[in-house]
Every structure is written in structure tokens, then in C-alpha cells.
Amino acid sequence: xxxxxxxxxxxxxxxxxxxxxxxxxxxxxxxxxxxxxxxxxxxxxxxxxxxxxxxxxxxxxxxxxxxxxxxxxxxxxxxxxxxxxxxxxxxxxxxxxxxxxxxxxxxxxxxxxxxxxxxxxxxxxxxxxxxxxxxxxxxxxxxxxxxxxxxxxxxxxxxxxxxxxxxxxxxxxxxxxxxxxxxxxxxxxxxxxxxxxxxxxxxxxxxxxxxxxxxxxxxxxxxxxxxxxxxxxxxxxxxxxxxxxxxxxxxxxxxxxxxxxxxxxxxxxxxxxxxxxxxxxxxxxxxxxxxxxxxxxxxxxxxxxxxxxxxxxxxxxxxxx
Numbered sequence: 001x002x003x004x005x006x007x008x009x010x011x012x013x014x015x016x017x018x019x020x021x022x023x024x025x026x027x028x029x030x031x032x033x034x035x036x037x038x039x040x041x042x043x044x045x046x047x048x049x050x051x052x053x054x055x056x057x058x059x060x061x062x063x064x065x066x067x068x069x070x071x072x073x074x075x076x077x078x079x080x081x082x083x084x085x086x087x088x089x090x091x092x093x094x095x096x097x098x099x100x101x102x103x104x105x106x107x108x109x110x111x112x113x114x115x116x117x118x119x120x121x122x123x124x125x126x127x128x129x130x131x132x133x134x135x136x137x138x139x140x141x142x143x144x145x146x147x148x149x150x151x152x153x154x155x156x157x158x159x160x161x162x163x164x165x166x167x168x169x170x171x172x173x174x175x176x177x178x179x180x181x182x183x184x185x186x187x188x189x190x191x192x193x194x195x196x197x198x199x200x201x202x203x204x205x206x207x208x209x210x211x212x213x214x215x216x217x218x219x220x221x222x223x224x225x226x227x228x229x230x231x232x233x234x235x236x237x238x239x240x241x242x243x244x245x246x247x248x249x250x251x252x253x254x255x256x257x258x259x260x261x262x263x264x265x266x267x268x269x270x271x272x273x274x275x276x277x278x279x280x281x282x283x284x285x286x287x288x289x290x291x292x293x294x295x296x297x298x299x300x301x302x303x304x305x306x307x308x309x310x311x312x313x314x315x316x317x318x319x320x321x
Contacts, residue, residue, distance in 0.1 A: 005047075026058055031067065053297070057298075065232060181224075208224045241313075280295075284320065290302070290311060
């Protein structure tokens with residue numbers, strides 16, 4: 001219990017042990033938690049909502065499923081809402097006093113200047129000069145808006161169509177595609193040569209992530225990313241596209257169910273780790289439907305357009321990236 005109480009506080013502001021990125025440490029922590037959580041009764045788990053949230057996210061990821069430790073079921077409708085607290089800000093070091101650092105010579109000069117100024121002030125009293133003017137009060141600065149926590153609506157997903165594809169001239173594993181996004185065509189570099197034949201790439205309708213920071217891949221800049229499903233057995237089991245619904249057109253907006261009204265960022269700030277925080281919850285269900293699973297309550301939010309739900313062709317319980 002002492003370990004669970006301590007870990008509950010540690011994991012509260014995080015998605016994974018090292019922040020918002022999954023590492024091998026999470027798999028080791030999953031094994032340790034599995035032995036303890038399976039010994040607790042339903043209401044005993046209510047004391048550790050953040051730990052249960054973290055554990056449930058891990059047990060649905062392929063590395064944990066491969067261990068075969070057995071899934072643990074939770075009735076989240078009976079749980080208190082987990083409190084996700086922000087990590088404590090780093091303490092700022094006080095700045096050194098500039099006057100103190102300047103040295104004795106400057107101090108002597110300053111003293112002389114102050115004496116001269118005092119003398120002038122006394123002299124000005126007699127001729128009416130030097131009266132203190134009322135100081136204008138500065139308006140208080142407007143309070144800064146609280147930063148938004150990462151949310152799926154910040155990610156810009158759109159339907160795209162691959163109108164041209166060729167092998168990367170300097171990388172055997174990469175394709176270079178031209179993807180029609182309705183109002184524009186973007187160059188996109190994808191590592192799909194081992195998984196998708198080039199003839200299946202041409203004219204393919206895809207789900208494109210459009211507001212990641214452009215990245216140079218072996219000398220060619222990529223301005224989006226195509227969303228793909230990786231088999232629950234890992235990449236050795238295969239990689240396939242996530243397909244937009246029938247009747248989709250390039251440029252159609254794709255959104256997360258329950259977040260329809262949110263507006264995506266024009267470009268995600270890499271320092272805020274929005275995509276890195278949300279992407280670990282991207283999965284396909286048993287029905288092959290693509291979704292984001294909220295780590296706080298394990299609720300799936302379908303990835304869809306006004307025409308229907310985005311799906312994988314054959315990979316259920318797959319990770320999406």
C-alpha cells in the first residue's frame with residue numbers, strides 16, 4: 001500500500017513514468033503494478049485513481065498485452081475523478097544586485113553623484129524648482145491566459161488523396177508522396193516501403209495529420225504525416241493505412257467524437273508535447289474503428305468525419321501513428 005500511495009502522487013501529473021513518452025520503464029512498472037492491483041478489491045482501488053488510469057492505459061498497449069498477465073477490468077463509473085495536477089515549476093534563482101556587483105569604484109562615484117543631487121535639490125527649494133510631480137500609476141498587466149492542457153481537438157486531421165508517389169532518392173525505406181488536401185497539395189515522406197506496395201499507394205485516400213512541425217527526412221522536407229495502424233504483434237505483423245469513410249473527399253475535416261467544437265492549432269508547438277501526449281491513446285477497437293482512448297477514464301472517442309468513422313482494414317486492437 002505504501003508503494004501505491006507514493007506512486008499515486010508521482011503519476012498524478014504525468015501520462016507515463018518519464019512524462020508524456022512511453023519507455024521500457026513503463027513496462028517494468030506495469031509488471032510491478034499488476035501484482036499489487038490484482039490483490040485489491042473494487043473499493044480499495046478508489047484510493048488510487050491516477051494509478052488505475054495509468055495501469056489501464058498500459059494494459060491496452062501491445063507490449064503489455066504480449067506479456068500475457070491477464071487484463072484487469074475496472075468499473076470507472078464508480079471511481080472518483082482522478083486529479084491531474086501540474087508538476088511544480090522550477091525555482092528561479094534570484095538575480096544578483098547590479099549595484100553590488102559593480103564594485104567599490106562605482107559605489108564612490110554613485111555617492112558623489114547623490115551628494116551633488118542633494119545639494120541641487122536644497123538650492124532649488126528656494127526658487128520653487130524641484131517640486132515633486134505626482135507619479136502616474138501604471139495599469140496592472142492583464143493576467144496571462146492559463147495554458148491549455150493537451151487535448152485531441154488540437155490535432156489537425158484531414159482527408160487526403162495521394163496523387164503522386166515515388167521512392168525517396170536517398171532512402172530505400174521511404175516514399176515521397178504528393179497528397180491533395182483539398183485546398184493545397186503537400187509533400188509527405190513516409191516510411192512505408194516495407195509494408196505497402198507502391199501501386200497501392202497511388203490514388204489512396206488517407207488520414208493526414210496536418211499541423212505537426214515540418215521535418216526534413218534524408219534531405220526532403222515532409223509537411224504532414226499519414227495515420228497508419230500497426231499490428232498488435234508489432235511492425236513484423238504489418239502496417240496498414242487508416243481509411244477515411246466511404247464518400248470522403250480531399251480536405252474533409254476529421255475530428256474526435258466529443259471534441260467536434262474544438263479548433264485545431266495552426267501548428268503544434270513541439271515544446272508543449274501535444275501530439276506526444278495524445279498519440280499513445282490512438283488505437284483501433286475490435287470493430288476496426290479508429291479512436292483515441294482517454295487515459296483518465298478509458299473511454300474511446302471515435303475518429304470520424306461527417307460521413308462516418310475512420311477504420312483500419314484488418315488490424316484490431318492496433319496502435320496508430
